[in-house]
Amino acid sequence: MSKFVILAPSACSKKEMESLCQYFLKLTRAQVPLERLYFGEEKIRKTSEADIEIALSKEAQRIEAQLKPDDLVFLMSEHGRCESTQALFGQFEQWLRHPGRVVFILGSARGWHPSLKTAHRRLLSLSPMTTQHELALVIWLEQLYRLTTLWSGKRYHY
16 A cells, blocks of 8 residues: 655644644554654745746755655646546545655745646645645645545545
8 A cells, every 4th residue: 555645845834724734744644654743834025026946946856856766746736627526536446556756746835937837747636726735735735635535435525
């Protein structure tokens, strides 16, 4: 069985969000191996295009340093493919059979460096709307929990 990894810019700064993350992590980890890692959002003082490019490049280097050659990588992006839970479930069963880790990366406030989009072309969307990464993390953890619930044969809706 694959190990699932969520790679986020940072830990949740709001205790309410972290509490929700911990809740869904606990439920999901009861079914599948799941790890949450951080790459560290690059802090910048100026928001010039050059400063943003440098920040995104540094983030991309830190992200790539945490990836392994056999990882199946998904960039979470509002520009990605938006699927229903039922549609994701078909993919989830394939993910479980992947020999390496299955890694879902949530971007920082500035998005993705072009090198990441080139190297990792699998974009997955929670919604066409842009959302704050902590909220996106909670939503994605809840969806992973739903997928593991379906996989274990439990009811999807209660």
